Amino acid sequence: MPSERRSLIATNKKAFHDYEIVETFEAGIALTGTEVKSLRENRATLRDSFATVRNAEVWLHNLHIASYSHGNRSNVDPDRTRKLLLHKNEIRYLIGKTKERGYTLVPLRLYFSPAGLVKVELALARGKKLYDKREALAERDTKRDVERALKDRTLGR
16 A cells, blocks of 8 residues: 555556456556656546456556646557556566456556655455445445444533
């Protein structure tokens, strides 16, 4: 999870609802200069994005980075497939895990590291069933009710 020193660009809230997160990885991402400038303006969307492993390389699909506002012809396609930068042993591990049934790679967060590099928090995830989603919602509601009751009790209402 990004600390206070890392500036968050975008999160994939839908991923936490639709998937059970098994493991997370921090990956770099190969970008052009105008894409980085656009990210500094927080103009990115992770919704519906996913990653695949092809030819011992990890690729991020459906990450939308809007065109840089002051860019010219050097702006690239906002929805192009981008290469993720991981260590070779991590890629081998992900190849093995994604071949197992039910596992997928989902980006959770996009942020700047303290060194100013763009990083992606990538999750190895398993899809939730409908009843799992309902269970998570019910659990969150009961937790909220308990916290509300404790707050009322401490305030003496």
